Amino acid sequence: MISMKVKNTMGNRYSGTLGKETVASSWKGIHYLREYKMPVDPKSELQLQHRAIFARAVETWHALDDRQKELYNKAAIKMTGYNLFIREYIDAARNGRELRIKGASEGPPRGGSGLPEVAEKDAEDRPHAFSQIFE
Numbered sequence: 001m002i003s004m005k006v007k008n009t010m011g012n013r014y015s016g017t018l019g020k021e022t023v024a025s026s027w028k029g030i031h032y033l034r035e036y037k038m039p040v041d042p043k044s045e046l047q048l049q050h051r052a053i054f055a056r057a058v059e060t061w062h063a064l065d066d067r068q069k070e071l072y073n074k075a076a077i078k079m080t081g082y083n084l085f086i087r088e089y090i091d092a093a094r095n096g097r098e099l100r101i102k103g104a105s106e107g108p109p110r111g112g113s114g115l116p117e118v119a120e121k122d123a124e125d126r127p128h129a130f131s132q133i134f135e
Contacts, residue, residue, distance in 0.1 A: 057089035
């Protein structure tokens with residue numbers, strides 16, 4: 001069967017599955033129909049490692065203070081600060097480097113690492129925390 005997206009020109013808004021073969025959705029305000037595809041989740045070792053890195057990246061983003069997030073938002077070009085941070089975090093983790101967090105070198109408000117206390121405590125308490133990712 002041919003897979004393609006069909007733009008909904010009727011003005012109706014549909015969302016979810018229609019029968020067993022069609023999915024209605026929208027992307028950036030464009031409504032479309034597409035063929036349903038069974039999701040694939042092979043749970044390979046590499047995929048599980050990447051998911052763990054991604055989860056730690058998201059946790060670390062949420063631990064940043066507002067000033068640090070604003071620096072990422074200002075530095076981001078054609079993406080959000082969140083997306084820039086996640087990309088940099090994953091790139092550093094994959095290449096065995098420590099991520100230099102924007103705003104951390106400008107005199108962190110709560111300690112030596114540049115991460116808020118929540119993230120520093122997290123790094124002490126859990127082996128999968130930020131400080132452990134680059135081993």
